[in-house]
Amino acid sequence: MANICGVRFKQAGKVFYFDAGELQVASGAYVVAETVAGIAMGKVVIAPDQVLENDIRDDLKPILRLATQEDFEQDQAMKDKAAAAAEVIRQKIAEQATGMSLASVEYDLDGGQATVYFTAGERADFRTVQREVARELGVGVQFLQVGDRDRAKLVDGLDICGERLCCSSWMTNFPSVSIRMAKEQDLPLNPQKISGVCGRLYCCLTFEFEDYKALRGTLPKVGSMLSTPAGEAKVSSIDFNREVVKLWLTESRSLIEIAAVDLKLQHGVTVRPMEIVHKIEGPLRPITEDTRGRGRIPARPPRQGQPEGMGNQGQRPNRPPRPERPAPGQANTQPAQPAPSPAGEGEAQKRRRRRRRGRGGGGGGGSDENQATSDRGLDSP
Secondary structure, eight states, X not given: OOOEEEEESSTTOOEEEEEOTTOOOOTTOEEEEEETTEEEEEEEEEOGGGOOGGGXXXXXXXXXXXXXXXXXXXHHHHHXXXXXXXXXXXXXXXXHTOSEEEEEEEEOTTSSEEEEEEEESSOOOOHHHHHHHHHHHOSEEEEEEOOHHHXXXXXXXXXXXXXXXXXXHTOOSOOOOOHHHHHHTTOOOOTTTSBOTTSSBOGGGGTSHHHHHHHHHTSOOTTOEEEETTEEEEEEEEETTTTXXXXXXXXXXXXXXXXXXXXXXXXXXXXXXXXXXXXXXXXXXXXXXXXXXXXXXXXXXXOTTOOTTOOSTTOOOOOOOOOOOOOTTOOOOSOOOOOOOGGGOOHHHHHHHHHHHHHHHTOSSXXXXXHHHHHHHHHOO
């Protein structure tokens, strides 16, 4: 494999690969290389033994030399020259009124070519301005239109957090940011409050988005109802910075806080969603058991032609109390009941009379007088 290394020409710029040839370069060394914008000085950030073959192209430009002290001084002089040229270019843009806004000016290491970065609301015709600037500066000038984020990266500065812009200090690529990321992190959805100096959404919204998403996926949603040992509770809010969940107890009407890690451990064990409680652990129906261990059967009205008291199946009709019988060997002191008339005598009463006659005549030791007395007591009026 050839002696190839990765060089970065700006602090948070893109890495370009060059062929070092016979030069012995290491990570952190400064070199002078030939680029599309002229000769430039950069820093080696990827050593030859750390380069991946998938990142290599066939048409690599060579590294001219290792940077010397004269190269460092020349580079600083070109930066000062670019700052002075920026004032001339702003004046020319204002005279032409093209709607362009100057972002940055850069000179190559030899000072023979300048690159002008500008922004515009739409595609701008900069050919007239380019000719006048080239005539005024006496060098070749290249105009490049960039976006709002690239402009902030070139200009550099501080944001509302008080820190240097991430895109200028360490970010090499711009991430894809959406308003959904702000919503997932409970941030205000007002674009003016979540936009940076470039006018676009904060790039830092992507830094903690995955952590917020993972934490929110293991916790109940805001507004959901939970069943806790302290009673039914409602998720009031989730503090992701402190990783605390706030619960509103509906019975005691008080607000409590519980650590998110504790709620994740208890969720589904001690703390459960109310949907599970209503669906699986719903209140049991009260069942009144009778003496047989079965559910009580409600009383039904008697059918047509059925006597009152036979409303429930299996129950016997109400009967009048049976008179007490005298003990054996004891005289019957109760007055004899008049025998019912044969016409109105029921079949059941006839059977009882037959059984009583059989008991009276089967004594075996009784005299005929006693038998006759017994028969008269039953049959006589």
